[in-house]
Amino acid sequence: VNTSPNTPTQKGLLNIKSYAVYYGQDEIDKLSKYDLVILEPDNYSKDEIENLKANGTIVLAYLSVGEVNSGRSYFNEVKDCILGKNPVWNSYYVNVSCKKWREFILDKRISHLLNKGFDGVFLDTVDSAIYTNQKKEVIELIKKIRKENPNIIIIQNRGFEVVDKTSPYIDGVLFEDFTTTYSFENKKAYYWEGNDLNWVNSQAEKLKSLREKYNIIILTLDYVNDDEMARRCIEHAEQYNFIPMVTKDIYLNTIN
Numbered sequence: 001v002n003t004s005p006n007t008p009t010q011k012g013l014l015n016i017k018s019y020a021v022y023y024g025q026d027e028i029d030k031l032s033k034y035d036l037v038i039l040e041p042d043n044y045s046k047d048e049i050e051n052l053k054a055n056g057t058i059v060l061a062y063l064s065v066g067e068v069n070s071g072r073s074y075f076n077e078v079k080d081c082i083l084g085k086n087p088v089w090n091s092y093y094v095n096v097s098c099k100k101w102r103e104f105i106l107d108k109r110i111s112h113l114l115n116k117g118f119d120g121v122f123l124d125t126v127d128s129a130i131y132t133n134q135k136k137e138v139i140e141l142i143k144k145i146r147k148e149n150p151n152i153i154i155i156q157n158r159g160f161e162v163v164d165k166t167s168p169y170i171d172g173v174l175f176e177d178f179t180t181t182y183s184f185e186n187k188k189a190y191y192w193e194g195n196d197l198n199w200v201n202s203q204a205e206k207l208k209s210l211r212e213k214y215n216i217i218i219l220t221l222d223y224v225n226d227d228e229m230a231r232r233c234i235e236h237a238e239q240y241n242f243i244p245m246v247t248k249d250i251y252l253n254t255i256n
Contacts, residue, residue: 017035021245022252035057035058039062066096084132095134097134114149126156139165143166155170167213173219208241
């Protein structure tokens with residue numbers, strides 16, 4: 001059973017059939033057709049979030065834990081915690097155990113998001129913390145987020161090298177690039193094949209057992225070139241009873 005006192009069942013999380021990740025603006029009517037949405041929090045007012053929730057949609061805020069973008073209003077506040085640059089996304093890796101970063105996330109950002117009406121957070125860039133050799137630090141941060149916010153919904157993006165340690169403290173995992181991988185060079189998606197596909201499916205099996213053990217939900221997100229690819233991605237997710245989303249937009253600024 002999930003360790004948070006307010007289990008995901010109470011929040012209707014275990015009953016969701018559809019979800020969307022959307023970093024654009026507006027589109028409240030389209031978003032309200034989904035059971036769960038993950039939004040760029042700076043693009044929405046408290047009223048808009050309340051409207052969505054009134055329709056029964058669970059609304060989560062994007063929160064990067066392993067990187068920070070220079071376009072963020074709070075960049076200067078945390079820039080002392082920067083480790084280096086991620087050239088793909090033009091953002092910066094952060095030192096997860098940096099006091100300023102931890103205090104910003106735990107004392108400021110999360111309370112700001114909850115005050116805005118969000119039901120919880122979507123923790124992105126956990127992989128970046130792993131990539132910069134901060135496994136222990138990111139596990140501690142996620143545990144602390146849960147300890148200080150026992151009743152919120154927490155969904156983690158990927159982070160497979162730490163997920164067995166973080167699963168007791170989260171409500172779900174999003175498996176981005178589940179069936180396909182996107183090439184920025186060629187501007188198109190490709191199916192995982194061979195050893196890569198075997199690795200993906202072994203992670204899927206691991207997530208299935210963590211789902212049983214901790215009552216968490218598993219979402220998948222795939223970038224696709226066409227409808228046939230979308231169909232195959234959805235079928236792959238459904239083999240595991242995961243909840244799929246497919247999109248042609250790598251920047252997640254459109255809703256299907």
